[in-house]
Amino acid sequence: MFRVELTKAWRRWRTYLLAAAFGGIPVLIVIAVKLSPPTLSGTEDAPPFLLQIVRNGLFAPLTGLAVIQPFFLPLAAGLLAGDAVAGEAQGGTLRYLLVRPVARTRLVLAKYGAAMALLGLLLLWVVGCGAFWGGVVFGFKPLPTLSGTTLSVAQASLRILAAAGYILLGVSGIVAIGVCISTLTDSGPGAIVATVILGISSEIADQIPSLRVIHPYLPTHGWLAFTDLFRFPVDWGGMRGGVLVSAAYTAVFLTMALVAFSRRDVVA
Amino acid sequence: MTALVARGLTKRYGEVNVVDGLDLSVDRGELYGFLGPNGAGKTTTIRMALGLIFPSGGDVELLGRPVFRSGRDDALRRTGALIEEPAFYRFLSGRRNLEAFARAGGDGEEVRRRLDRIDEVLEQVGLSTAGDKRVKAYSQGMRQRLGIALALLGEPDMLVLDEPTNGLDPAGMREVRLLLRRLADGGTTVFVSSHLLAEVEAMCDRVGVLSRGRLVAEGPPGNLRGDAEHLRIEVGDPERAAAILRDLAGVAGVGGDGRILRVRLDGATAAQVNAALVAAGVAVSALVPERDTLEDVFMSLVEGSGVQG
Numbered sequence: 001m002f003r004v005e006l007t008k009a010w011r012r013w014r015t016y017l018l019a020a021a022f023g024g025i026p027v028l029i030v031i032a033v034k035l036s037p038p039t040l041s042g043t044e045d046a047p048p049f050l051l052q053i054v055r056n057g058l059f060a061p062l063t064g065l066a067v068i069q070p071f072f073l074p075l076a077a078g079l080l081a082g083d084a085v086a087g088e089a090q091g092g093t094l095r096y097l098l099v100r101p102v103a104r105t106r107l108v109l110a111k112y113g114a115a116m117a118l119l120g121l122l123l124l125w126v127v128g129c130g131a132f133w134g135g136v137v138f139g140f141k142p143l144p145t146l147s148g149t150t151l152s153v154a155q156a157s158l159r160i161l162a163a164a165g166y167i168l169l170g171v172s173g174i175v176a177i178g179v180c181i182s183t184l185t186d187s188g189p190g191a192i193v194a195t196v197i198l199g200i201s202s203e204i205a206d207q208i209p210s211l212r213v214i215h216p217y218l219p220t221h222g223w224l225a226f227t228d229l230f231r232f233p234v235d236w237g238g239m240r241g242g243v244l245v246s247a248a249y250t251a252v253f254l255t256m257a258l259v260a261f262s263r264r265d266v267v268a
Numbered sequence: 269m270t271a272l273v274a275r276g277l278t279k280r281y282g283e284v285n286v287v288d289g290l291d292l293s294v295d296r297g298e299l300y301g302f303l304g305p306n307g308a309g310k311t312t313t314i315r316m317a318l319g320l321i322f323p324s325g326g327d328v329e330l331l332g333r334p335v336f337r338s339g340r341d342d343a344l345r346r347t348g349a350l351i352e353e354p355a356f357y358r359f360l361s362g363r364r365n366l367e368a369f370a371r372a373g374g375d376g377e378e379v380r381r382r383l384d385r386i387d388e389v390l391e392q393v394g395l396s397t398a399g400d401k402r403v404k405a406y407s408q409g410m411r412q413r414l415g416i417a418l419a420l421l422g423e424p425d426m427l428v429l430d431e432p433t434n435g436l437d438p439a440g441m442r443e444v445r446l447l448l449r450r451l452a453d454g455g456t457t458v459f460v461s462s463h464l465l466a467e468v469e470a471m472c473d474r475v476g477v478l479s480r481g482r483l484v485a486e487g488p489p490g491n492l493r494g495d496a497e498h499l500r501i502e503v504g505d506p507e508r509a510a511a512i513l514r515d516l517a518g519v520a521g522v523g524g525d526g527r528i529l530r531v532r533l534d535g536a537t538a539a540q541v542n543a544a545l546v547a548a549g550v551a552v553s554a555l556v557p558e559r560d561t562l563e564d565v566f567m568s569l570v571e572g573s574g575v576q577g
Contacts, residue, residue: 004371012359092355096418099318099351100373101344265321 001102005114015118018076022122025072026064026130030137056141058156060134061127062163062230068126069167069223073119074199077171080118081178082192084111085261089186089268104262112179112254119171123164131157149232163226170226170242173219173249174199180257186268216241219249269296269332271426271457272317276326279312279481286312288481289326294459294474296425299452301468301489302461304478310461311352313478314430318349331426345374348424350432354415356403362414363390363399369418382421389417392447408435416444426457433467445471499531499538501545502554509550516544530558 009015085108088094097107134140143156151159178195185191202220205211215221222242228235272294279287287309294300304310315321317328319335328335333343356365363386370382390399393413403411412435419427432448433441449471452458462468468475469489477485477492485492503509506529510522513529518536522529531541538557545552 001372004368007371008357008360008368011364091357092353093357095315095318095320095351096349096355096369097372098320099344099347099349100369100422101319101341102373103341263322265315267315267321 001106001110002113002117005110006117009114009118014079018079018118018122019125021072022068022076022126023129025067026060026126027133029063029067029130030060030133034137056143057131057134057136057138058140058143058153058160060138061130061160064126064130065123065160065163065167065226068123069170070203071200073167073171074174074203074220075196076122077115077119077174078178078192078194078196078199080115081112081175082182082190082195083188084115084179085182086185086191087182087188089266090188092268094268095266098266105258108179108183108254108257108261111182112175112257115175115179116168116172119175120164120168123168127160127164131160143230145230145232146227147232151230159229163229166226166229166239166242167223169246170220170223171246173246173253174202176250176253176257177219180253180260183257183261183264217245219245221245270294270329271296271298271331272300272428272459273329274313274317274326275328277313277316277323277328278325279309279316279321280324285324285481287316287323290478290481290483292476292483294457296457297452297455299448299458299471299473300460301472301475302459302478303463303465303468303475304461305463308478309481310478311430312481314349314351314428314459314461317428318347318351319344320351343426345378345422346424347426347428348419348422349427350415350419350429352430353434354411354418356411356414358404359402361400361402362395362406362410362417365403365414366390366418366421370421378422381423385421385423389420392420393417394443409437409440412436413440416447420451424456427451427459429458429460431461431463433462433464441467497533498558499529499533499541500554500556500558501529501531501541501552502527503529503545504551504553508548509545512544512548512550513541516541 085094088097098104140153142150142152144150174195177198178191181194182191199220202218203223206215206218206221222238222245225238225242228238270293272292274290274292277287277290277292278285290309290313292313302310302313312321316323317330317335319340322336330340331343331346333339335343356362357368360368366386366389367383370386371379374382387396390396393416395410395413395417398406398410403414406414412432416429416432419429427448429448433444436444445467448458448460452473460468460472472489474487475485475489475492476483501509501524504527506524506527510524510529513519513522513531516536518534518540519531520534521532523532524530533541538555542552542555
């Protein structure tokens with residue numbers, strides 16, 4: 001079932017639209033930096049990553065990930081997860097899958113797995129596009145860390161991949177919420193929009209100081225902790241919290257999805 | 269051996285019993301017509317039989333397996349279904365759709381067997397040449413055919429088809445009827461719902477009539493209709509004609525109004541009726557044999573059950 005899901009995605013235009021959007025970001029970053037190299041002086045408000053990309057192709061995949069994460073990632077997660085079951089219900093294919101038969105539990109897990117796999121591929125795609133164009137235009141050099149030390153090209157590449165992996169783990173809770181919503185409705189777009197709104201609301205709530213008490217429990221709270229991979233020594237605290245929160249959301253919402261879906265009348 | 273059994277099957281939505289204590293039994297190898305007007309509960313029954321919606325009461329067995337206990341997957345695996353209308357991934361071709369469904373569920377051996385059958389089922393429903401077109405570009409009739417192809421994909425022992433001739437032209441309907449007849453003759457149980465009486469009459473071994481969630485009649489289509497035939501007679505002197513006919517052997521009843529009589533025959537032939545009238549000097553200007561249509565039977569059954577609810 002999981003393989004069927006990936007094959008279907010492979011033949012779908014929207015997969016390529018997502019890939020174009022995700023792959024385009026690091027390319028745009030490279031082009032923008034090439035055309036107008038930011039000067040180190042007088043650009044205090046520019047993101048620190050952007051300031052240094054001019055000197056190193058390795059910053060392109062990293063900046064790509066950082067730019068994708070706050071908006072494009074919840075969007076893609078909402079699209080893939082929200083549409084997972086509701087889209088099949090809306091198209092009527094859900095009933096034909098279930099009478100094949102595909103067990104309801106298996107269907108939900110395969111949908112969750114496929115959404116995560118596609119998001120993982122998209123993040124790798126961002127890293128790949130960024131590394132390729134960054135490397136072609138600027139070449140690779142050792143990467144300065146946020147603590148002032150430097151990482152060799154190989155070490156830095158590994159950490160960038162680790163960052164992509166952490167970002168994927170970070171979004172897993174949102175994907176579980178999306179799949180859960182998706183099992184409760186027969187409207188694909190409805191579930192997509194609901195999931196995207198929840199993801200982005202969480203990010204906004206995370207920025208509001210008066211909501212500080214709930215911040216550690218928001219599914220997106222630990223997202224930026226991947227930058228800790230580029231400190232020396234690596235500070236694992238933030239990432240550990242992020243992974244725990246994501247795992248908790250995943251466990252709760254996937255369980256809810258499985259329970260709700262296994263008892264639901266499929267009338268679509 | 270029974271292929272489908274429902275015992276007191278009930279589905280309640282709010283205060284309404286959409287399916288209301290339905291008892292039903294379909295034998296293996298039978299072509300069973302499930303007849304009823306829209307809203308009678310046909311689709312709800314079919315969805316419960318396939319485990320898609322949960323009954324509020326009673327139970328249902330498919331190929332000897334209770335649908336709402338473990339073991340139903342084995343029954344579903346041997347069942348092909350068309351539920352309400354066909355549904356496909358619009359961005360895939362007909363063939364790729366069948367591939368996607370063939371790969372979903374079951375072990376490797378089963379998947380391979382289903383994949384091997386794709387050409388055969390496309391051929392069976394007359395879609396061999398259109399298999400590589402995207403479903404988006406299919407006509408309603410083509411989608412319907414592909415839906416039947418999907419139902420046939422797993423070489424099922426049991427077919428559950430909800431209005432399979434929907435959207436087909438008369439030639440297509442005939443093809444589907446012949447195909448289903450052929451499958452049933454080959455040992456497949458076919459359970460087909462319809463609101464078209466003529467269709468069910470033309471192909472089914474047995475018909476069950478559903479109205480407001482209950483089975484109001486069941487039997488071979490010929491039996492439902494009854495053996496009695498009618499004559500419609502136009503005469504110059506209806507009162508005298510009626511008196512003569514009431515005394516005639518083989519006439520079960522005489523009714524009618526004005527110059528037109530409706531005579532129910534029970535053994536007498538039209539020729540005998542005509543001869544009797546002419547011999548008595550009654551002028552017969554028209555004599556038309558009329559069969560009770562299944563529609564008459566159907567309407568009387570459905571109206572008869574309309575009291576409750």
